[in-house]
Amino acid sequence: MKGSAVVKKLTDSEVDRIVEMAWEDRTPFDAITAQFGISEAETIALMRNQMKPKSWRIWRARVQGRGTKHIAKRDFEVGRHKCSRQRAISFNKISKR
Template sequence: MPPPVIDVSTESEIIEMALSDHVSFEDIRALHGMGPDEVKALMRSRLRTGSYRAWRKRVRQFSDRRDVYK
Protein backbone atom coordinates (compact mmCIF):
# COMPACT_ATOMS: atom_id res chain seq x y z
CA MET A 1 0.00 0.00 0.00
CA PRO A 2 1.62 3.31 -1.04
CA PRO A 3 1.74 6.11 1.51
CA PRO A 4 -0.97 8.75 1.22
CA VAL A 5 -0.16 11.98 -0.59
CA ILE A 6 0.78 14.63 1.99
CA ASP A 7 2.71 17.88 1.89
CA VAL A 8 6.45 17.89 2.59
CA SER A 9 6.26 19.62 5.99
CA THR A 10 3.63 17.19 7.27
CA GLU A 11 5.62 14.27 5.92
CA SER A 12 8.74 15.50 7.72
CA GLU A 13 6.80 15.91 10.96
CA ILE A 14 5.39 12.37 10.72
CA ILE A 15 8.85 10.91 10.03
CA GLU A 16 10.30 12.83 12.97
CA MET A 17 7.49 11.61 15.22
CA ALA A 18 7.93 8.01 14.05
CA LEU A 19 11.68 8.12 14.70
CA SER A 20 11.07 9.42 18.22
CA ASP A 21 10.97 6.84 20.99
CA HIS A 22 8.44 8.98 22.85
CA VAL A 23 5.66 9.16 20.25
CA SER A 24 3.37 6.19 19.67
CA PHE A 25 1.57 5.19 16.49
CA GLU A 26 -1.66 6.17 18.25
CA ASP A 27 -0.33 9.72 18.75
CA ILE A 28 0.49 9.92 15.05
CA ARG A 29 -2.98 8.63 14.17
CA ALA A 30 -4.61 11.23 16.43
CA LEU A 31 -2.66 14.11 14.86
CA HIS A 32 -2.43 13.03 11.22
CA GLY A 33 -4.93 10.22 10.72
CA MET A 34 -2.30 7.71 9.61
CA GLY A 35 -2.37 4.19 11.03
CA PRO A 36 0.70 2.08 11.78
CA ASP A 37 0.74 0.41 8.35
CA GLU A 38 0.59 3.78 6.59
CA VAL A 39 3.39 5.16 8.76
CA LYS A 40 5.53 2.10 8.05
CA ALA A 41 4.88 2.48 4.29
CA LEU A 42 5.86 6.15 4.47
CA MET A 43 9.02 5.32 6.40
CA ARG A 44 9.92 2.54 3.97
CA SER A 45 9.52 4.83 0.98
CA ARG A 46 11.46 7.77 2.48
CA LEU A 47 14.26 6.18 4.50
CA ARG A 48 17.23 4.32 3.14
CA THR A 49 16.83 0.55 3.38
CA GLY A 50 19.31 0.16 6.23
CA SER A 51 17.78 3.05 8.17
CA TYR A 52 14.30 1.61 7.77
CA ARG A 53 15.43 -1.82 8.96
CA ALA A 54 17.21 -0.32 11.98
CA TRP A 55 14.09 1.70 12.86
CA ARG A 56 11.79 -1.35 12.59
CA LYS A 57 14.20 -3.44 14.67
CA ARG A 58 14.28 -0.75 17.38
CA VAL A 59 10.47 -0.46 17.39
CA ARG A 60 10.09 -4.25 17.66
CA GLN A 61 12.63 -4.48 20.51
CA PHE A 62 10.91 -1.72 22.47
CA SER A 63 7.48 -3.25 21.92
CA ASP A 64 8.74 -6.62 23.18
CA ARG A 65 9.92 -4.97 26.42
CA ARG A 66 6.94 -2.70 27.04
CA ASP A 67 3.21 -3.27 27.11
CA VAL A 68 2.53 -0.05 25.26
CA TYR A 69 4.84 1.25 22.56
CA LYS A 70 4.49 2.16 18.92
Protein backbone atom coordinates in the same frame (compact mmCIF):
# COMPACT_ATOMS: atom_id res chain seq x y z
CA MET B 1 -0.74 0.76 1.69
CA LYS B 2 2.04 2.42 -0.26
CA GLY B 3 -0.43 4.08 -2.62
CA SER B 4 -2.80 5.16 0.14
CA ALA B 5 -4.84 8.25 -0.72
CA VAL B 6 -4.21 9.72 2.73
CA VAL B 7 -0.44 9.39 2.41
CA LYS B 8 -0.51 10.95 -1.08
CA LYS B 9 -2.32 14.03 0.25
CA LEU B 10 0.33 14.83 2.87
CA THR B 11 2.49 17.91 2.37
CA ASP B 12 6.28 17.74 2.59
CA SER B 13 6.24 19.36 6.03
CA GLU B 14 3.67 16.82 7.27
CA VAL B 15 5.77 13.94 5.94
CA ASP B 16 8.83 15.40 7.69
CA ARG B 17 6.89 15.68 10.95
CA ILE B 18 5.60 12.10 10.68
CA VAL B 19 9.14 10.81 10.09
CA GLU B 20 10.36 12.84 13.07
CA MET B 21 7.57 11.53 15.31
CA ALA B 22 8.16 7.95 14.16
CA TRP B 23 11.88 8.24 15.02
CA GLU B 24 11.06 9.40 18.55
CA ASP B 25 10.99 6.42 20.89
CA ARG B 26 8.32 7.82 23.20
CA THR B 27 5.84 8.96 20.55
CA PRO B 28 3.26 6.18 20.03
CA PHE B 29 1.82 5.33 16.63
CA ASP B 30 -1.58 6.27 18.10
CA ALA B 31 -0.41 9.89 18.38
CA ILE B 32 0.57 9.90 14.70
CA THR B 33 -2.82 8.40 13.82
CA ALA B 34 -4.65 11.02 15.89
CA GLN B 35 -2.70 13.93 14.41
CA PHE B 36 -2.41 12.88 10.75
CA GLY B 37 -5.07 10.19 10.27
CA ILE B 38 -2.71 7.48 9.02
CA SER B 39 -2.51 4.00 10.50
CA GLU B 40 0.56 2.27 11.92
CA ALA B 41 0.89 0.23 8.71
CA GLU B 42 0.73 3.40 6.60
CA THR B 43 3.32 5.04 8.84
CA ILE B 44 5.64 2.06 8.38
CA ALA B 45 5.12 2.17 4.59
CA LEU B 46 5.80 5.93 4.59
CA MET B 47 9.00 5.42 6.57
CA ARG B 48 10.08 2.71 4.13
CA ASN B 49 9.57 5.09 1.20
CA GLN B 50 11.34 8.02 2.87
CA MET B 51 14.41 6.25 4.24
CA LYS B 52 17.42 4.41 2.88
CA PRO B 53 17.00 0.61 3.12
CA LYS B 54 19.67 0.22 5.83
CA SER B 55 18.22 3.08 7.91
CA TRP B 56 14.73 1.63 7.58
CA ARG B 57 15.90 -1.81 8.77
CA ILE B 58 17.61 -0.22 11.81
CA TRP B 59 14.49 1.83 12.63
CA ARG B 60 12.16 -1.12 12.12
CA ALA B 61 14.25 -3.39 14.35
CA ARG B 62 14.25 -0.73 17.07
CA VAL B 63 10.52 -0.02 16.87
CA GLN B 64 9.23 -3.56 16.47
CA GLY B 65 7.76 -4.78 19.74
CA ARG B 66 8.79 -1.63 21.59
CA GLY B 67 6.48 -0.87 24.50
CA THR B 68 6.64 2.90 24.18
CA LYS B 69 5.45 2.95 20.56
CA HIS B 70 2.16 1.23 21.45
CA ILE B 71 -0.14 2.70 24.09
CA ALA B 72 -1.47 -0.74 25.10
CA LYS B 73 2.07 -1.99 25.83
CA ARG B 74 3.15 0.99 27.96
CA ASP B 75 3.93 0.22 31.56
CA PHE B 76 3.79 3.87 32.64
CA GLU B 77 1.24 6.65 32.67
CA VAL B 78 0.78 8.55 29.46
CA GLY B 79 2.62 11.81 29.71
CA ARG B 80 6.09 13.23 29.95
CA HIS B 81 8.71 12.33 32.44
CA LYS B 82 9.75 15.38 34.34
CA CYS B 83 11.78 16.13 37.38
CA SER B 84 9.89 16.55 40.65
CA ARG B 85 11.36 20.07 40.92
CA GLN B 86 10.62 21.10 37.33
CA ARG B 87 7.47 23.09 38.14
CA ALA B 88 9.26 24.96 40.89
CA ILE B 89 12.16 25.76 38.59
CA SER B 90 9.84 26.81 35.77
CA PHE B 91 8.08 29.31 38.02
CA ASN B 92 11.37 30.58 39.51
CA LYS B 93 10.64 29.28 43.02
CA ILE B 94 14.27 28.24 43.43
CA SER B 95 16.53 31.23 43.77
CA LYS B 96 19.19 31.75 41.15
CA ARG B 97 22.65 32.06 42.57
